[in-house]
Amino acid sequence: MHRADPRPLPAGRWSPARAILWGIALSIAGTAYLAMTTNHIPAGLAALTLILYLFLYTPLKRITPLNTLVGAFPGALPPLIGWSAAGKLDAAAGTLFAIVFLWQMPHFYAIASLYREDYRRGGFKMLPVVEPEGKGTGARAVLYSAALVPIAWMPTILGLTGWGYAAGAVVLSLGFWLAAMHFARERSDTAARKLFLASVIYLPLLLA
Numbered sequence: 001m002h003r004a005d006p007r008p009l010p011a012g013r014w015s016p017a018r019a020i021l022w023g024i025a026l027s028i029a030g031t032a033y034l035a036m037t038t039n040h041i042p043a044g045l046a047a048l049t050l051i052l053y054l055f056l057y058t059p060l061k062r063i064t065p066l067n068t069l070v071g072a073f074p075g076a077l078p079p080l081i082g083w084s085a086a087g088k089l090d091a092a093a094g095t096l097f098a099i100v101f102l103w104q105m106p107h108f109y110a111i112a113s114l115y116r117e118d119y120r121r122g123g124f125k126m127l128p129v130v131e132p133e134g135k136g137t138g139a140r141a142v143l144y145s146a147a148l149v150p151i152a153w154m155p156t157i158l159g160l161t162g163w164g165y166a167a168g169a170v171v172l173s174l175g176f177w178l179a180a181m182h183f184a185r186e187r188s189d190t191a192a193r194k195l196f197l198a199s200v201i202y203l204p205l206l207l208a
Contacts, residue, residue: 001118038085045081049074065127068108076101095154099206102151105144106180107199109137113183113192138184141195145180149173152206169206176202 001010008014014022027050035043052074060067079096080089112119112126113134119126127137152169155161179198183191 001115001122003115003118004122034081034085041084041089042081045077045084049077049081052077061124061126063125065125065130067125068105068112068127071108072101072104075104092155092158092160095151095158095160098151098154099148100203102144102148103176103199103203106141106176106183106195109141110183110192110196110199113137113187114189114196134187135184138180138187141180142177142184145173145177149177172202172206 004010009016009019031043031046031050034046053071057067057071057074060070076097079100080093083089083093083096109127113128116126116128116132120129127140128134131137149170152173153166156163156166156169176198179195183195185191
């Protein structure tokens with residue numbers, strides 16, 4: 001994958017053995033730190049994130065395009081780690097999980113579309129690789145971004161935020177959905193790039 005060429009492993013600056021040892025050390029240290037400074041729930045969720053990402057999502061990249069859906073689960077767990085460190089897991093935490101989970105799908109579909117040739121060279125079965133015409137990728141991007149419109153309202157329904165947030169959430173979510181609609185219609189690199197930019201604008205502004 002050409003976009004990975006400058007990274008330490010492909011560039012030969014690190015050996016696979018060194019990378020594995022460093023990754024194991026960081027994983028153990030990070031999980032232990034959470035266990036010692038917060039409680040067992042954030043530590044357990046962090047360990048679950050590592051397990052799902054390394055041993056389920058990563059191998060599935062070479063097997064099925066469903067890897068993106070599976071990978072969205074560990075990708076959405078970090079908000080639960082933070083929430084459980086500060087308090088208990090409740091509906092509010094579940095809402096944050098749902099927002100990040102749904103957001104990831106159009107975000108990664110845009111990336112996979114832009115770099116589909118790179119993924120093909122790497123042997124990864126991303127949806128835009130196995131379905132080059134892009135109809136299914138576009139339809140899924142529209143579906144998940146549309147689901148964000150009501151889900152992004154939930155913090156207000158739960159009493160976490162005011163109506164100022166709710167109004168902003170609707171505007172942002174509709175804008176994200178329109179970018180996904182454009183991507184589904186055009187199925188071009190330009191449209192994929194616009195959807196990617198919309199995704200990286202959407203989540204920070206919504207959370208802010």
